[in-house]
Amino acid sequence: MNGTPVEIYKARMKFFNDSAEQWIDRWYRDPETGEQKKHEKDFDRLFGLMPIRPGHCVLDAGCGTGVMVPRLLHAIGPSGLLYELDFAEKMIEINRRLHPAQNIRFLLADVAEAPLAGASCETVVCFSCFPHFEDKDQSVATLGRILKPGGRLVISHFESSEGINSRHKACPAVMHDHLPDETAMRDLIARNRLEIERFLDEPGFYYLQAKK
Numbered sequence: 001m002n003g004t005p006v007e008i009y010k011a012r013m014k015f016f017n018d019s020a021e022q023w024i025d026r027w028y029r030d031p032e033t034g035e036q037k038k039h040e041k042d043f044d045r046l047f048g049l050m051p052i053r054p055g056h057c058v059l060d061a062g063c064g065t066g067v068m069v070p071r072l073l074h075a076i077g078p079s080g081l082l083y084e085l086d087f088a089e090k091m092i093e094i095n096r097r098l099h100p101a102q103n104i105r106f107l108l109a110d111v112a113e114a115p116l117a118g119a120s121c122e123t124v125v126c127f128s129c130f131p132h133f134e135d136k137d138q139s140v141a142t143l144g145r146i147l148k149p150g151g152r153l154v155i156s157h158f159e160s161s162e163g164i165n166s167r168h169k170a171c172p173a174v175m176h177d178h179l180p181d182e183t184a185m186r187d188l189i190a191r192n193r194l195e196i197e198r199f200l201d202e203p204g205f206y207y208l209q210a211k212k
Contacts, residue, residue, distance in 0.1 A: 008176055009134055013088055015173035016064070016132075020090035023065050036067075042158045042205065046127075047071055049198070049207060050154050056122040059083045059146060061111050061139075062129025066095035072125070073101055083107055083121070085114055112138040119148045126155045131164060131177040140192045147212040153194060155185075157206040164206070179206070 003011070019026070030038045052058060054077035060068055063084040072082050084099075085107040086092050092108050109115055111126075112135045124143045126133075133139040143153055157164055161179040168174045180188065182201060185208060189196055194210040 005134070011173050012132060012134075012177070015171075016086075016088035017090040020065055020088065020094050023091070023094075024067055028067055039158050043071060045205065046156055046207070047075060049209065050075075050123065050125065051152055051209075052076060052123050055079045057081045057083075057120060059085060059114070059116065059121045059124045059143070061085050061114065061124055061126045061143060062087075062132065063095060064088075064091045064129070066099050068125065068127055069095070069099045069101075069104070073099075073103070076103075078103060081105070083116065085109060085111065087111070110134070112142050114142050114146060116146045118145045119151075121146050122148055122151045124151070124153045126153070128157050130155045130157075131168060131179045132174065136180070136188060137192070140188055140194070144192045144194055144212060149212055151212050152197075153189075153208075153210045153212070155206075155208040158204060160203050160206055161201050163203065 024036055028036045028038050052075040056076045057080065058072055058076055060072060060082060063086050066084060076082060080103060082104045084095055084104055087110045089108055092106050096106050107115060111133050124147060147153060161181065165178045168177050182199065186196060189210045194212055196208065196210045198207060198209040200207040
């Protein structure tokens with residue numbers, strides 16, 4: 001869609017709120033088995049790469065309805081703390097309903113204005129959401145502030161940047177939401193004083209890990 005930045009932002013939020021009830025089934029349910037295991041091997045690979053340990057404090061930025069929650073809770077254990085943050089109230093509402101664990105805190109906010117203290121998390125994860133951040137520079141700056149020294153920012157998708165951008169072009173509500181190319185991403189990370197440790201952009205898998 002065309003429009004002002006405010007109109008585009010509102011259309012994006014409406015899209016995610018309207019899609020919330022069907023989100024996990026739409027993208028993660030295996031049509032053959034009916035189980036939410038369509039990307040089981042991809043999640044295994046992702047969690048094999050992410051440096052999340054028991055007792056860690058983790059921010060799941062752009063969390064949606066919480067497809068990552070069970071695995072994140074397993075990774076941090078009962079002594080860890082998980083923040084689930086999204087700007088779409090319906091996504092947070094469903095996430096809260098599905099995941100009643102006592103060591104989760106739910107936050108309704110734009111990532112660029114995430115209401116967390118500085119140096120409060122060992123890891124910030126942006127799974128399948130980074131293209132939708134309205135102000136990517138301010139978002140990375142905010143997430144970098146939230147990281148503890150030595151903490152990691154992870155940006156990941158189960159698709160290449162080319163595949164993501166092509167798919168988004170076909171949806172009016174998110175047609176403006178692009179994942180920057182490698183050069184732009186490296187510049188974005190560097191000017192926010194983070195250091196890229198791993199960068200993968202291949203068919204079916206995208207992974208960027210940066211250290212504070």
